[in-house]
Amino acid sequence: MIKVSGIRVPEGADTEHVRKKTAHMLRIKTEDMQDFRVLKRSVDARKKNEICDVYTVSFDAPDEKNTVRGCGLKNVSLIEETRYEYPISGVSMREHRPxxxxxxxxxxxxxxxxxxxxxxxxxxxxxxxxxxxxxxxxxxxxxxxxxxxxxxxxxxxxxxxxxxxxxxxxxxxxxxxxxxxxxxxxxxxxxxxxxxxxxxxxxxxxxxxxxxxxxxxxxxxxxxxxxxxxxxxxxxxxxxxxxxxxxxxxxxxxxxxxxxxxxxxxxxxxxxxxxxxxxxxxxxxxEVKPFAVGVRAEHERRMIDEAMRQEKASYRLTYHCRDGRGVYSFCMCPGGYVVNASSEEGHLTVNGMSYNARDGINSNAAIVCTVDPADFIEYGNDALSGMRFQRELERRAYEECGGYIPYQTYDDFIKNRPSVSFGTVQPSCKGSFAMGNIRQILPDNICGDIIEAMPAFGKRITGYDRADTLFAGIEARTSSPVRILRDKDxxxxxxxxxxxxxxxxxxxxxxxxxxxxxxxxxxxxxxxx
Structure with missing residues (x-):
């Protein structure tokens, strides 16, 4: 089987167009390409006037070794098809059901x-x-x-x-x-x-x-x-x-x-x-393990789509802070909603959610900062210290607005003051919300790192660090705060x-x-x- 990656075709081109382009690249006939499959499809929107689809495909062909060798292209290779094989039972019926x-x-x-x-x-x-x-x-x-x-x-x-x-x-x-x-x-x-x-x-x-x-x-x-x-x-x-x-x-x-x-x-x-x-x-x-905490940032989906030159656009942002921590986007939801994701009385955390159509007016993503056991030291030195740290932040989030999701503009977050009004961006959330001051919930060093990272994100996505960008708080459950140790079995x-x-x-x-x-x-x- 032959695999070809990086096949660039006009945006919206059909599979037959991709097939013909692939045959032309390899100097073979389309009828010689059997079991033609699309393995991966993506959009390259880096140049506004040259948006294109990029495909990876596979197919069977006569004399595959010579076909790959003869085309002289680095993005063409021979592969073996991998199909999942069910495990074969190695034991007789056990006494107890799993x-x-x-x-x-x-x-x-x-x-x-x-x-x-x-x-x-x-x-x-x-x-x-x-x-x-x-x-x-x-x-x-x-x-x-x-x-x-x-x-x-x-x-x-x-x-x-x-x-x-x-x-x-x-x-x-x-x-x-x-x-x-x-x-x-x-x-x-x-x-x-x-x-x-x-x-x-x-x-x-x-x-x-x-x-x-x-x-x-x-x-x-x-x-x-x-x-x-x-x-x-x-x-x-x-x-x-x-x-x-x-x-x-x-x-x-x-x-x-x-x-x-x-x-x-x-x-x-x-x-x-x-x-x-x-x-x-x-x-x-x-054992305790690192994770990340922060806020969920909301922008108008139209602004994100225009900046990314793509409808219902996704993004991934990362920044390395001067103090050595990483700040990054997480669980990005195009056309989605901020949701109250709480599971304990008197505690509050948020997450992002999208429907299949991703047609909401806003797009959101968590903007989070890495934390490790050194940040949890006041909550103990055992495996559950990170969990207690999470709980404390969620307790503060709940109390900040009486159980409602705390919202704050980015400008007010910088100035460490409760928001009293919103700008162009309006909350798009599931669950009641109120204006508050998220700076009173998160540790100062986490807030400082997010503030440091936002201008860098604004250079990647125009308007990302606008003053009326909305922060909803807090995002505390990016991953498990513990690891239950296991061995090679x-x-x-x-x-x-x-x-x-x-x-x-x-x-x-x-x-x-x-x-x-x-x-x-x-x-x-x-x-x-």
């Missing part, structure tokens, strides 16, 4: 593979099924009445369900897992464009329909999903097997149900703070049978990487490794 805790991306794809292998997992999800969860979230946006177990963070689909639904990842995929996840989404209702787009996304409205379709297959294959069932404890016993000190023996739910099991896939999200505390108290080895370093999986465990960041991590852990179990 248990999965959490039904976000990691839990969903771990459960899907376990079910297809005939393992019939039992899945516990603290939140509600999609229909009930969506109703609870909309009620919270409308009234401010929070259900701590069914919200933007918890419930079927995980936190990513109420986000932009981004499917991009930096993971190198040599085993075909990435394609498998994307094809699963397409099979369940996502647009086929996600298979080729350089920045694939689904949108919160589509995800709410797609996730239950995957659940139906899991149930059809014998998997059992128990919603509104929080795992509140694990039981362990002493062991000396495989260099571990403990063996998983079972779990306990909030309803008082005790389940005997010897394998638990811990697919909790980054907001499962009570579960972190339970694991820490049980003696599961974990993907099990806890000290508890045999416990698989820390995905974003909450500290091994993923986003829908795709969490889903792939769930697959990897399930593969280990299925193979008996």
């Amino acid at each position: 248990v999965v805790c959490g039904f976000g991306p990691a839990g969903i794809f771990a459960s899907l593979l376990l079910s297809r292998a005939g393992c019939k997992p039992i899945i516990y999800e603290r939140g509600c099924s999609m229909e009930k969860r969506a109703s609870d979230v909309e009620e919270f946006f409308r009234t401010g009445l929070l259900n701590p177990e069914s919200n933007v963070q918890f419930g079927e689909g995980g936190a990513g369900t109420f986000s932009d639904g981004k499917l991009n990842t930096g993971i190198k995929d040599r085993e075909g897992r990435l394609r498998f996840v994307l094809e699963t989404f397409v099979k369940c209702g996502a647009d086929e464009d996600i298979l080729t787009s350089s920045h694939p996304h689904i949108g919160t409205d589509r995800l709410r329909k797609i996730i239950p379709s995957i659940r139906y297959e899991i149930e059809k294959l014998g998997g059992e999903i128990r919603f509104e069932s929080k795992v509140t404890g694990i039981s362990v016993c002493d062991t000396e097997k495989a260099g571990k000190s403990m063996q998983l023996c079972g779990i306990r739910t909030e309803q008082g149900e005790d389940i005997t099991c010897d394998s638990l896939f811990l697919c909790i999200g980054h907001s499962a703070r009570d579960t972190f505390e339970m694991l820490h108290d049980t003696g599961v080895d974990m 993907l099990q806890s370093i000290n508890v045999m049978g416990l698989y820390p999986v995905g974003e909450g465990a500290g091994y993923a960041g986003g829908i795709m990487s969490a889903a792939i991590d769930g697959m990897k852990c399930a593969e280990r179990y299925i193979r008996g490794e």
Whole structure:
């Protein structure tokens, strides 16, 4: 199979145009190109009058080696097609069914593979099924009445369900897992464009329909999903097997149900703070890890699109501050909304969310600054110090505006004063908001670094550092504040049978990487490794 990258064609050109351009580049006939596939499509809008589409394609052809050698192009190569291969079971039927805790991306794809292998997992999800969860979230946006177990963070689909639904990842995929996840989404209702787009996304409205379709297959294959069932404890016993000190023996739910099991896939999200505390108290080895905190910046989508020379434009910004910290954009939502993403009473955090159409009047992105254990020292020197730091910032955010999302113009943020009016940019959010002073919430050094970075971002995107740019606060849950340590067998370093999986465990960041991590852990179990 031949792969050709960097094929530049006029914006909007169809696949046949790309096919002919590729054949011309390689000096071959179009009819000799069999099984022609688009692998990736992106837009190059760097020059306003020369906007073009850029393609990567693959195809079969006669005498491929000589074709590649003869064209003399560096962007042409021979490749082997990679298709995901299901793991072959390496053990006989086990005494106990595997248990999965959490039904976000990691839990969903771990459960899907376990079910297809005939393992019939039992899945516990603290939140509600999609229909009930969506109703609870909309009620919270409308009234401010929070259900701590069914919200933007918890419930079927995980936190990513109420986000932009981004499917991009930096993971190198040599085993075909990435394609498998994307094809699963397409099979369940996502647009086929996600298979080729350089920045694939689904949108919160589509995800709410797609996730239950995957659940139906899991149930059809014998998997059992128990919603509104929080795992509140694990039981362990002493062991000396495989260099571990403990063996998983079972779990306990909030309803008082005790389940005997010897394998638990811990697919909790980054907001499962009570579960972190339970694991820490049980003696599961974990460590504090760096993450990032900051604000969510809102601009008119028209301004961003014009600056980026592209409709519904995405961007990625980074800046290295004089004090050594990094400030960067995170979870950018074209045509999206700022959402109240709180999950604890008396605490407030925000996130970004887009629908599939991405047609809102504003675009937003988190502008966050890296923090590490040195920033958490006053909150302890154990694995949970970062979590306590997050909680304190979220408590301040809640108190700043009485539970409403604090909003502030960039100009007022610089001058450290509460906003009393907005400029051209008006808030586009889900949940009630009020004007406040975010400088009173975040540490001074974080605020200073954001202020230092904004003019640099304004040079990249004209108007980004306008005085009436809106900041909403605070963005505190960019990633998990802990890492539950695991070894090469993907099990806890000290508890045999416990698989820390995905974003909450500290091994993923986003829908795709969490889903792939769930697959990897399930593969280990299925193979008996």
